[in-house]
Amino acid sequence: MNLVIDEGNTTVKVAVFDTREEPEEVFTFKSPDVAEVMTSISKYPVTSSIYSSVATYNAALAGQIKKITSRFLELTHSVPLPIKINYATPETLGVDRIAGVVAAWKANPGEESFIIDAGTAITYDYVNSNGEYMGGNISPGITMRLKALNHYTTSLPLVAKSTAYPERGFNTESAILSGVMTGVINEVMSYITRSRNKNPHTNVIITGGDSRIIYDKLKSEQTTTIKEDSLLVLKGLNNILNYNNI
Structure with missing residues (x-):
């Protein structure tokens, strides 16, 4: 079984994969305690693992994962991929973005895909029909x-995100929420x-922590097909692990 760890800016996701494309189980941690992570996966006989982080490298977590799996891969920019990276500075390309693109290509080989990852930042990535x-x-x-509106102004309050917002704000809080959303x-x-417009057959896939918020709104606004897959990055990491045959 494969163990996949995706350490993002705000959460850590841990998934266990067997032979299927879908994970057996997914665990999400906001401030991961290594012991808590290890306990959550203890019932699975994992043998191979991949670790990916866009935050600070978690040496304690990676160290424990190495102990329980015979094969360990850290996703860096030197790891072989099933796609070609056309990017002037590949060493600066987020590994989560790479994983998302790999998953999109794996799910739609020979087709163009556009991946939207709505998390701390919103990223937009393209992979063409040649897997580039x-x-x-x-x-x-x-x-x-x-947060930026609150931080960079004197009087604007910090407003929590919500799917319920008016077309036009009727007070400062609703004006901020409506404007942002x-x-x-x-x-x-x-x-x-x-x-x-460039390619009507492009696959559009949205993922990330805020994917459901955006996807639900898009469904009511768009007539074209859009897919939502909150596990896209985890699937891509698993694809990369399998591609490297470890």
Whole structure:
């Protein structure tokens, strides 16, 4: 069995895969205690593992994972991939973005895909029909935008994100929430429209911690098919682990 660890900016996701594309179980930790992680996976006979982090390298966690698996892979920019990376500075490309693109390609081989990862930041990534990563963009995430309005102004309050917001704000709090959420949705819709204008058959996949919030709104606004897969990065990491035959 494969053990997959995805350490993000705000959470750590741990998944166990057998032979299927879908994980057997997924665990999410906000502030992971190594012992807690190890206890959660103790019932699974894992033999291979992959560790990916866009945050600070968690040496304690990685060390414990190495002890219980005979084969360990840390996803870095030197790890062989089933796709080609066309990027001027591949060493700066987030490993989570790489994993998401790999998963999209694995799910749709020979097809163009556009991946939206809505988390701390919102990333937009493209993989063409030849399995070549063609770059992408990075934008502030929902919570980051809400925090920025509070942090960089004197009087604007910090507002919690919510799917319930008016078309036009009726007080300062609702004006902030509506402005941020409407801005995000319009931004995402614009990217999708541009992508589909170039290729109507492009697969559009949205993932990340805020994927459901955005996806539900997009379903009511868009007539084109959009897929939501909150486990896309974990699946991509598992694909990379299997590709490296360890």
